[in-house]
Amino acid sequence: MMDAMSIAKAVVLAVVEGATEFIPVSSTGHQLLVGHFIGFHSPNNTFEVLIQLGAILAILAVYFRRLFGIAFALPSDPKARRFVLGILIAFLPAAIIGGLFSKVIKAYLFNPWIVCATLVAGGLVLLVLDDTELEVRKTDVYDFTLPMDLKIGIFQCLAMIPGVSRSGATIVGAMLMGADKRSATEFSFYLAMPTMAGAFAKDLLDNYKNLTSDDLGLIVIGFVVAFISALIVVRTVLDYVSRHGFWLFAWWRIIVGSLGFAGLIIFG
Secondary structure, three states: OOOHHHHHHHHHHHHHHHHHOOOOOOHHHHHHHHHHHHOOOOHHHHHHHHOHHHHHHHHHHHOHHHHHHHHHHOOOOHHHHHHHHHHHHHHHHHHHHHHHHHHHHHHHHOOHHHHHHHHHHHHHHHHHHHHOOOOOOEOOHHHOOHHHHHHHHHHHHHHHOOOOOHHHHHHHHHHHOOEOHHHHHHHHHHHHHHHHHHHHHHHHHHHHHHOOHHHHHHHHHHHHHHHHHHHHHHHHHHHHHHHHOOHHHHHHHHHHHHHHHHHHHHHO
16 A cells, blocks of 8 residues: 555655656656655666656657657658658667666666766766857757767767766767757757657566556656656756756756765765
8 A cells, every 4th residue: 555655755756757857967867866865766766767658748748749740741751751760760779778788787877876976977068068169060850860860879878877867968969969959959859759668668568577556556646747747847948958058957967966975975
């Protein structure tokens, strides 16, 4: 039977998931840290992965018209076909590495000390990126080339390390390949759909036998809360990044990582 405290902890983690999934601060890293300090533990971190479905549906809801337009144009529009192919190519590196090494990664890297270190390091990278004048050659995600898509997908693999941030890795990769901030962030949204759906499917397949009815109840609650939280963020983050860049996310990472280190030293 689910108790009120377990439900409250699940809600907190789901808010964190939805609020951080599509900004470059690492949702997995935040969930691991928050879960560590509030005492929430799920078998093989299954809760944290499966509630990502709520975030996936949030971005599908926001981008429904565009996705429908792309799907409708596929038979007749080469540009639409190239864009979909590019997303699939960008997804492949993470699919291969995740499929082969996800259990090892969870066993050895899902550690709050690693999360704190990568949060701080990633924040410093974002600060440097924000202050660097990079050559902009692409301002529209539909104009990204297939080799560029593949390189961004390789960058995304860095996010297998918790605390790196999937969106952060893809955004940095896209900008280094010549994308502007807005298109780099938008591409990370599109790439999130197959990547997160694949992670959800694999984790569910690996762990469904170990889930109790209480686990499933908490996951449903987390899914709904993550959907609402992510919906709010997705609707606002593109305009924010276009106007203000990444400095806020960078300093957030550095502060959270530093506080995490302090908490681990003091409280363990």
